[in-house]
Amino acid sequence: MKRGGVASMGVLLALAMVLSYAESLVPVQFFLPGIKLGLANLVIFIALYELDAPRALLISLMRLLLVAFTFGSLFSMLYGLAGALLSFAVMVLLKKTDKFAPVTVSAVGGASHNVGQIIAAVLITKSGGLAVYLPVLLVGGVVSGICIGLLGEVLRKRVFAK
Amino acid sequence: MKLRRPDILLLSAILLAAVLLWAFFALRSSGPQRTVRVLCDGKEIAAYPLSEDREELLTTPYGINRVKIEGGKVRVTEADCPDKLCVYHPAATRSGEMIVCLPHKLVVQIEDGKTDPALPDGVAR
Numbered sequence: 001m002k003r004g005g006v007a008s009m010g011v012l013l014a015l016a017m018v019l020s021y022a023e024s025l026v027p028v029q030f031f032l033p034g035i036k037l038g039l040a041n042l043v044i045f046i047a048l049y050e051l052d053a054p055r056a057l058l059i060s061l062m063r064l065l066l067v068a069f070t071f072g073s074l075f076s077m078l079y080g081l082a083g084a085l086l087s088f089a090v091m092v093l094l095k096k097t098d099k100f101a102p103v104t105v106s107a108v109g110g111a112s113h114n115v116g117q118i119i120a121a122v123l124i125t126k127s128g129g130l131a132v133y134l135p136v137l138l139v140g141g142v143v144s145g146i147c148i149g150l151l152g153e154v155l156r157k158r159v160f161a162k
Numbered sequence: 163m164k165l166r167r168p169d170i171l172l173l174s175a176i177l178l179a180a181v182l183l184w185a186f187f188a189l190r191s192s193g194p195q196r197t198v199r200v201l202c203d204g205k206e207i208a209a210y211p212l213s214e215d216r217e218e219l220l221t222t223p224y225g226i227n228r229v230k231i232e233g234g235k236v237r238v239t240e241a242d243c244p245d246k247l248c249v250y251h252p253a254a255t256r257s258g259e260m261i262v263c264l265p266h267k268l269v270v271q272i273e274d275g276k277t278d279p280a281l282p283d284g285v286a287r
Contacts, residue, residue, distance in 0.1 A: 104169040111176050135184035142176055 004051045009059065016043035016063040017070075024071060035140040037147060038110065040067075044088070045106050045152040050160050053092045060084050078124065079117045086116030102156075103149035110145025111138050196257055198236045200229060201269040212236065212272060224266040236270060238263065 001007050019039040040063055047056035064084055068077035091109040094100050100108075114137035122130050200208040202222045210216060210231060217230045217239070227248065228240035235253035238261055248263035248270075260271035 099168045100172065101165055101169050104165065104172060107173060108176065132187050135180040135187070138176060138180040138183070142173065 004055055009055060012043050012047055013059050013062050013066075016040045016059060017066055019043065020063065020067050021071060035137070035144075037144050038113065039148075041087075041106075041109070041113075041145075041148050042152055042155070044084075045102070045109075045148055046155060046160070048091060048095065049102060049152070049156060053095075057088055060088060075124075079120050082120035083113040083116040086119070087113035102153055103146060106149030106152065107142045107145035110143075110148065111141035113145075114138065114141040197273055198229070198231055199271055199273055201271070203267050220268075222266055222268060224268070227263055227266060227268055227270075229270055236272065237261065238270060241266070 001011070017040075019042065023036060023039045043063075044056050044060050047059050061081075061084070064077055064080050068074060068080070072080070087109045090112040091105050094105045094108055095102075115134070118130060118134060118137060196212040198210045198212050199206055200220060202220075202224075207222065208218065208220060208229075210218070210229075212231060212234055215232045217228065219240075220227050220229060225242045226240070227238055227243075230237055230239045235255045237253040238248040238251065241249050241263055243263055243265040245265065248261050248266075248268070251261045254261055254270070254272055257272050257274045260269055262269050
């Protein structure tokens with residue numbers, strides 16, 4: 001299977017969907033509804049580092065679309081899109097500087113994912129008061145981003161290293 | 163995988179931002195509580211915190227007005243005045259906003275808790 005070819009992209013997309021679905025089955029509620037690990041981002045993270053940015057973005061957007069049509073909703077897609085796009089832009093920029101470890105890139109990506117969702121929520125509900133959740137979501141994003149980054153690094157070493 | 167200086171700096175900057183934001187919101191929400199004051203003929207006849215839901219039937223020498231506080235909004239839901247302008251008035255939410263029932267000489271207004279309501283002001287002499 002050629003790395004970055006249609007077949008491998010399909011496998012990664014399927015993996016991202018399965019991870020989203022598995023996560024939606026486990027009702028893990030931390031201290032705020034909506035804070036979750038974001039396991040599907042593991043695939044995006046690996047695609048970003050093992051393939052390239054356009055491919056990672058393609059997988060991310062396809063996953064959002066497919067998840068929304070299968071077991072999500074249109075609103076979850078809007079929020080997810082805002083989070084995914086901001087997080088992706090931030091991660092690509094950070095990675096380009098070549099100054100940060102992949103775990104850091106993932107952690108900041110997690111934080112910006114949540115910031116993107118809050119921005120979308122403020123725009124949709126037109127209530128700036130939602131910004132109160134920012135501190136919690138920033139920390140939550142960093143924590144889940146670090147988890148994803150550490151997991152991703154292990155997987156990269158074991159699966160992708162030649 | 164090793165974290166170096168830039169990594170540590172960036173991550174601590176985000177966590178610091180979170181702490182600062184949290185402190186900012188915490189300070190703001192503990193600020194003076196807003197109250198709903200009801201004046202009749204320029205004299206205060208009732209005052210309620212805007213944060214507590216309640217419904218009060220106020221009787222004045224001019225008639226009755228029902229004031230309802232719900233979810234940080236206040237409105238007049240019922241009145242036996244002829245024009246019912248106070249009832250049609252949209253709910254007030256911001257400090258300084260007021261709902262007036264002219265026939266009953268009644269004013270319902272939201273105030274920042276900054277001024278001491280015990281002190282006389284321009285309205286109450």
